[in-house]
Amino acid sequence: MMSGIRLLSFFALSFIASGLGWDSLSLAQHNVISGILYNEDDSNRFMIDPPGEMTTKTLDKLVDDLAGTHVTTYIICCCAKNANYPSEAWSVYGDGFDPNLDNTQPFFGDVDPAGRDGLRRWAHNLQKMTAEGIDTNAYMIERSRKKGISPWISIRMNDAHDAPLKESPLHSRFFMDHPEFRRKTGSVGAWTDVCLDYGRPEVRAHAMALIEEVCSRYDMDGLELDWNRFPLHLKEGEEDLYRDVLTEWMGEVHEVVKSAEDKWGHPIHLVARVSARPEVAYGIGLDAVEWARKGFIDHLIVAPFWATTDFNIPVEKWIENLQGTGVGVTAGLEARVQPYPGGPSLPNTPDRRRGAALAMLSRGSQGIYLFNYFEVPSAYHDLLNELDSEEVLRQKNRTYEVTYTDIQIPGDPIPAHLPKTIGKHESAEFEIPIGPKPLPSEVTLSVVYESTSDNPIYFPVKLNGDPVGRIDYTGRMPIDFRALTEGTNRFEIANGMDYPIVIKQVDLQISPEDDSR
Incomplete structure (x- = not known):
């Protein structure tokens, strides 16, 4: 629960800001982002119940399982390629799904039949919630506040799930209608080949439309732009050409968030999630340090992509680069552990999670960010009271693995240590x-x-x-x-x-x- 001191600070800030206006305050100055930041993805909540049987009890449990722990921030993802709410800016997941038809209906496209049951749960339960007038993102925001957890919304900036498929229901209308907007055309090698090219003004406008809608629709404490889902946003060789363009665009996002602060009457953190290594983030066109220097962002999440937790994130380098900006850094854990590309997936035991977290905290991370950790609240609940505390972790069994950097600059990879x-x-x-x-x-x-x-x-x-x-x-x-x-x-x-x-x-x-x- 939120401490009395935190509540007092929040209400004092609200009183001051009501007189000064939000332009007079820097979010980097109002309260330090710390503790455990927990990301709830755009689909998990809809996959839990049988098709068409989801109720708000599922949403309550997802939030309530985190209450009373060290989770300070609940990061609610609202989209992949499609939105998971009745959006007017983007297409919505489940468009075209008919609950009265079986899994051979056109909605499923060329998805393997073995994978269609989960997609059916997602589509049917989202339709049910929408028909009942329930926006799950808004509901979870309200529930989080009731439980003393700060709610954010997360936007995936370039999701590329089902990249090899031509007609997956995960593909949006925008994605399907404009193959020319992708980083690469033709046959798909890496999934990031089909990421949208943010060098195109049409792609930036498409993303901005959702950002504006989200800021107008949701009374959130923070907006996360997740540049790690997926991590490549420009054509290979054009990173230097468009890096400053993306920085200018982030300034436009900052202005949208400032307007949302006026609408909702309280500060809203603008947060970016980028590659774990400063040189990689910069090399792929994301100048997060410059975003901070210009005052466009209030906090930075640094994390791997997906393949493995990185036990060697140079948090101290980020802190050094961000000196004087007031922008803090939180390092992130992934759900997988892998020693080298294509290597075995190792069990992500509590000991491995503790080792990675302690290494990151000791290097200056203000807390720990958890991504794809759906099983933790039920299977490893104690970790939610451990992973942000150096003092506690030092007294626990822990394991440190040699892994690798799973986000790479195209054409300039960082070699893996193993094999x-x-x-x-x-x-x-x-x-x-x-x-x-x-x-x-x-x-x-x-x-x-x-x-x-x-x-x-x-x-x-x-x-x-x-x-x-x-x-x-x-x-x-x-x-x-x-x-x-x-x-x-x-x-x-x-x-x-x-x-x-x-x-x-x-x-x-x-x-x-x-x-x-």
Whole structure:
């Protein structure tokens, strides 16, 4: 619940602003965005109940499960390519769906029959809510406030789900009618090939129409522009040409939000979600630092795209670049963990989530942003009271994985650390940021490797330049917790054999001695 101090600050701000006007206040000054920021996507709420059986009880539960936890902000997504409410600016998901027809009806297009039941639930339940006069976004905004959670609306700036399909119901009329507006035409390679090209004024106007409608329609505390869904917005090679155009366009969005503040009588955060790395965000045409310097945004979410949680987000670089702007940074966790592109999807255990969160908080993240974490409120509810607290996380079991950057600048990729071939009698270094120096703990370094020999392996290891032992045949090695340093630890793994080996996974597990579990 919102504390008395927070409530007092909010009402005091409201009183002051009513006399000064919102133009006199900087949102970056009014209250710090912190705690856990939880993203509810545009479809999840409609997929829970059987087709045509959704009620507001489902919406209540989604919000109520977060109440009383460290979730301070509920980020309610209102669109993918289509809107999930009766929009006049965009086409609406479920247009053309007939609940009286089966799954062979034209609405489903060329979607695999095995995937149509979920889409049916989505379309039918959205139609039912709309027919009953219930806008689920507005309903959840009101419910969130009742439960002491700040409600935002999120707009996906370039969703590309079902990219390989020609007639998916996820495709909007705008997308279908204007293939010439896509980043690439012709056959689809990566899904981001079909992202809309924001170098086109028509695409920017299309997005602005929804932004204006959302700001007029919803009494929200914040508007998130999610540039990570999906992350490429310009044709390859045109990033430098249109970067300043997008910055100017963000200024226009800022003016729309300022007008909405006047309409609703309270401040509205304008927030952007971009790539985890400053150089990548800039390289793909999103100059988020300049947006902050010009006062266009009030907060920045930095996160991976989808393939894997990034355990090594350079939050401190963002903070340095944003110095003097008043704009804070929150780092985001993804639902997946993957050591390298095309590699195995690892279980995203509570320990892995804790490790990633602690690493980000220690580097300056003002809280933790959760994306696609639908199962957490029911399966891992305790995490909602842990993931934003360095003090709590330091006392918990946690795991740190070496992963990779899953948003890349076209033509200038950041190489993945894994898999790593180590030649005979050679070595390789892996960086693992752990946050604060650990309490007395059991610490284990683990690797997964491939070898062309069945002979016993010999992997001498150095930690921050000092020998600490060797990895045995199990791929594991205990480490004295006192050898670890605050921040980034560097593990040099040597190949002591006469043949090459391939390292495919590296992780560090820390289990405090007083962990109650």
